Amino acid sequence: GAGVSQSPRYKVTKRGQDVALRCDPISGHVSLYWYRQALGQGPEFLTYFNYEAQQDKSGLPNDRFSAERPEGSISTLTIQRTEQRDSAMYRCASSLPPSGTYNEQFFGPGTRLTVL
Amino acid sequence: AQSVTQLDSHVSVSEGTPVLLRCNYSSSYSPSLFWYVQHPNKGLQLLLKYTSAATLVKGINGFEAEFKKSETSFHLTKPSAHMSDAAEYFCVVSPLNTGFQKLVFGTGTRLLGRP
Numbered sequence: 130g131a132g133v134s135q136s137p138r139y140k141v142t143k144r145g146q147d148v149a150l151r152c153d154p155i156s157g158h159v160s161l162y163w164y165r166q167a168l169g170q171g172p173e174f175l176t177y178f179n180y181e182a183q184q185d186k187s188g189l190p191n192d193r194f195s196a197e198r199p200e201g202s203i204s205t206l207t208i209q210r211t212e213q214r215d216s217a218m219y220r221c222a223s224s225l226p227p228s229g230t231y232n233e234q235f236f237g238p239g240t241r242l243t244v245l
Numbered sequence: 246a247q248s249v250t251q252l253d254s255h256v257s258v259s260e261g262t263p264v265l266l267r268c269n270y271s272s273s274y275s276p277s278l279f280w281y282v283q284h285p286n287k288g289l290q291l292l293l294k295y296t297s298a299a300t301l302v303k304g305i306n307g308f309e310a311e312f313k314k315s316e317t318s319f320h321l322t323k324p325s326a327h328m329s330d331a332a333e334y335f336c337v338v339s340p341l342n343t344g345f346q347k348l349v350f351g352t353g354t355r356l357l358g359r360p
Contacts, residue, residue: 169353173350
């Protein structure tokens, strides 16, 4: 079956440009997460959606970063006025809704963003 | 705040020898703990999870981990390494008090095959 997909897989942009990264979760997964992974580091949480509601955005580094999931399925992470420090792997994960036990988060392949 | 510390950035093993990847956690609450593996150019895959049931947890591909509260450790082991095990391994904690499953990753340990 289809897993989590992300597009583009690679994005090279110039400093100051806006970028939009797309995540297509596994069908039926209402929980969606965005993480950012710098080179040599583990992924860091950015934001969480339950259906279309953004329930936590505490990990977004500043107001240049925003995310949406208007119909509770596909999500877009947007970075405005990109800076070189934004260069990283951006990963999306989806899962069944939170319950009393852990529901596995399934990760996509990531989008490698390079800001020149 | 919850965090994990992976004590080794790189571990080298020969085929057939035991694997030990070390992880210590810090958590104010009873945590859920996981190990994820990342093969080159692939997404992260769950190896195993501890969620307050049995302290010895078995995962995929022959890996297992033991939750030791007294030592705040969750080390990953495998009796006999295979070359296909070469990858990056992340120890992960998820606090149970956030209302959703926020994952906090360690910095990773790269498992290398020694010829």
